[in-house]
Amino acid sequence: MxxxxxxxxxxxxxxxxxxxxxxxxxxxxxxxxxxxxxxxxxxxxxxxxxxxxxxxxxxxxxxxxxxxxxxxxxxxxxxxxxxxxxxxxxxxxxxxxxxxxxxxxxxxxxxxxxxxxxxxxxYPYLPQIPEENVFSLSADLLKSLIRQTVFAVSASETRPILTGVNWIVEKNILTCTATDSHRLAMRTAPVEGAEENSFQAVIPGKSLVELSKILDGSNELVDIVITDNQVLFKFKNLLFFSRLLEGNYPDTSKLIPTDYKTQLVLPSKDFLHAIDRASLLTRGDRNNVVKLTTIEGNKIEISSTTPEVGTVVEQINTESIEGEELKISFSAKYMMDALKALEGTDTVISFTGAMRPFIMQSVHDDKILQLILPVRTF
The missing domain is CATH 3.10.150.10 (DNA Polymerase III, subunit A, domain 2)
Known part of the structure; x- marks a missing residue:
């Protein structure tokens, strides 16, 4: 040669x-x-x-x-x-x-x-994939889909199926869902070429992370081929194969509440920074818990306490508060991950009680949904 x-x-x-x-x-x-x-x-x-x-x-x-x-x-x-x-x-x-x-x-x-x-x-041969089940979406959209969901996969191998992102394609709509049983990230997007077919596959999170590093921000189409145990992404002069995870992904639709008792609309950036500051004293703490309390005058109070370190309290203005008064605790890390995945200047958070899962979405875009389970502290 x-x-x-x-x-x-x-x-x-x-x-x-x-x-x-x-x-x-x-x-x-x-x-x-x-x-x-x-x-x-x-x-x-x-x-x-x-x-x-x-x-x-x-x-x-x-x-x-x-x-x-x-x-x-x-x-x-x-x-x-x-x-x-x-x-x-x-x-x-x-x-x-x-x-x-x-x-x-x-x-x-x-x-x-x-x-x-x-x-x-x-050298082992690459998988031979029959290109029957093919659909397409742009490279920049695929990169966003991965970024907005893959962080929520489980890091524990005790339930291997949760270390992947569940992809379902029906009637040209792709739904990506990731959960580690404490939080959930879901994103929907239109795809091309799947009018007749429906697909379901659980793609390992680490495969998607590596794929994301290769994808550029262009709007060129990526062809995606799914078989029983492999997925192939075809992009420019590149082929990216990944094995799929075996097993049944849990039905997460039952987790997502359809009504709420309290709803907040918040400026995303202000809220993210307040959570970040409140978590400063709990960074070394495994739970990294922050409390949110609704107070009068369309305000909320963000606070955290670490007995051996100290306390932090901050009030921020909301766009609106509807429904019952609320006091709830949650993981600061989960909240910050979710806020970074949401796109838009304002975030709407819908609570169904202090010990029930709550959902977060951008006010301007309902294609991305984040769900977080609260932490019991009082």
Whole structure:
């Protein structure tokens, strides 16, 4: 195998596929990146058997030559060393040459590296996914969907199904739900190409986090293919595969209250900053609990007490308060996560009692819903 490539394109592809490579794998060859050179261009692959990423660099793009393939072939190179080398090469072009014994010469300017490679035929094949169930949404919307839900997945492996985000597609509407049983994040969005079909899949949270790092903020469409045990995201010259979680996701629709006893409308930024300040004294505390109390004059009081540290109290103005008086405690971290996920200047919070779950939405957008369970403190 022998080729010359533009360094900046090489860096991009290597960085993308490296996100799928784990140093803790039990299969030694998966600590490497597979490189295949064909007449059409170069294909880079990284995998940890849960996530697999394939990046293709065509020979030409928009009339510019990106890769000059002088001899086709393949090699697997250690991802850690290879990605470090590529980032630090001195010139704008890089030459590769692989000998019969998988010895790989990487040359850029006066810098030369010789790496020991592995046989690409020993690298596991990527899943073969029949592209029957396909729908699409824009890259920027997909990135937002992930950001607004994935933080609420469970970090505990005691219920593995809750470490993923539940995706349901019905009549061209995608609903993403994440919960760790103490809070819930839900987001709906329109998709293209799913008029006839309905899909359901639980995608691991860590897969979505890695996918989000690769997606740019463009409005180009990402094609999404769901099978029984895999999901494939196709974007530009990139394929991102992830295994799906097995099991039944709990029916979360019953958790969401449909009526309320107290409803607040608050300026989101002021409320977020007040919660942040109130949590300063409880940061070391595992519970990180803050209290909210409605008071006269359309105001609320945010407070927290840590016996060995001290107390903080702050009043903030609301846009409106409807219904019964309220005193409620909740996790400051959960509240701040939820507020950051909501979009809009004002947030409406609907409470059904001091010990019942409450929901939060943007006043201007009901596509995002956040639910938090309160904490018993009094």
């Amino acid at each position: 022998k080729f010359i490539i533009q360094r900046n394109r090489l860096i991009d592809s290597v960085q993308d596929v490296t996100k799928a490579v784990s140093s803790r794998t039990t299969i030694p060859i998966l600590t490497g990146i597979k490189i295949i050179a064909t007449e059409e261009g170069l294909t880079f692959t990284g995998s940890d058997s849960d996530i697999s990423i394939e990046s293709f660099i065509p020979k030409e793009e928009n009339g510019d030559e990106i890769v000059e393939v002088q001899e086709t072939g393949g090699i697997v190179l250690n991802a850690k060393f290879f990605s470090e080398i590529v980032r630090k090469l001195p010139m704008d072009t890089v030459e590769f040459e692989v000998s019969n014994h998988q010895q790989t010469l990487i040359r850029s300017g006066t810098a030369e590296f010789n790496l020991n490679g592995l046989d690409p035929d020993e």
